[in-house]
Amino acid sequence: MMFELKNVTRRFGNKTAVDSVTLDIPQGQMVGIIGRSGAGKSTLLRMINRLQEPTSGSIHFAGVEVSSLRGQALRNWQRDCAMIFQQFNLVPRLDVLTNVMLGRLNHRSTAMSLLGIFTHQERIHAIAALERLGIEQTALQMAGTLSGGQQQRVAIARALMQNPKMVLADEPIASLDPLNAKIVMDALRDINEREGITVVTNLHTLDTARNYCERIVGMAAGRVVFDGKPSELTADAVKQIYGTDKDGAGIDETMTSTSINIPAAAAAQQSAGLQSLALAGL
Ligand code: ADP
Secondary structure, eight states, X not given: XXXXXXXXXXXXXXXXXXXXXXXXXXXXXXXXXXXOXXXXXXXXXXXXXXXXXXXXXXXXXXXXXXXXXXXXXXXHHHHHEXXXXXXXXXXXXXXXXXXXXXXXXXGSOHHHHHTTOOOHHHHHHHHHHHHHTTOGGGTTSBGGGSOHHXXXXXXXXXXXXXXXXXXXXXXXXXXXXXXXXXXXXXXXXXXXXXXXXXXXXXXXXXXXXXXXXXXXXXXXXXXXXXXXXXXXXXXXXXXXXXXXOTTSOBOOGGGGOOOTTSOHHHHHHHHXXXXXXXXXXX
16 A cells, blocks of 8 residues: 655645655655745645645545545545644543544544444543553543643544554644653554554654654655655755755754753753744744
């Protein structure tokens, strides 16, 4: 099963957010998409899930053109590629278990969902998914009361309830501290390795992409400017992806690090550094 993007382009007015992207992703790969803010990473993921339509080009999965699916077939596709967001997108006033079961929405009738009627089997599935993520003890808490790291794990459990073939994660750790970032990335790696689910994740930090992804796609100004293994991501390639700053200095790799494994004091320093990098528009 191959997932293919062919010359996919998306314009907003006269701005080209994604510019003729062609990618083949075999089932089971863990792919990190990196690039500066505004490079087109998020638009690319949203087009895969059909939250946004391409202006031109086509998207295929196992030979089916997903870019032209409608109605039930489109909903099935959106179930097959579960999406995870930076801000978790849970329903904060519902309990965790119900949030996870909402992942079944596209598997069941609207009436049953609206009435909040879930089967015994669905409850068992949801609890198993929470156990898998190590947060079953939160099942009856309101989702909004959980920490960010816990909420993202709930979102992953909800995605698993969809029985997806692919998980699309849009900056899943950008709002998390280093420890929770590690837990969430470990969880994504685990579902990739154990279930063979393809994971395509946007990441704003290089070291996370290097540590977790077997393949890195670098984007700049809507185009793919790098596509290879972490070991092939040389300093030159990094420069092509991130460019140089306004003073002409090259981008140092440590500047785009979440440093998931570093001790707390260094992490605090790093996060201050990251904030200034964010302010600089990276
Ligand atoms: P990234 O995820 O790499 O930060 P995005 O895909 O969010 O990049 O954005 C790529 C470009 O497209 C940016 O210039 C952004 O301003 C523009 N863009 C994204 N979404 C919209 C939209 N809905 N309307 C207008 N412009 C958009």
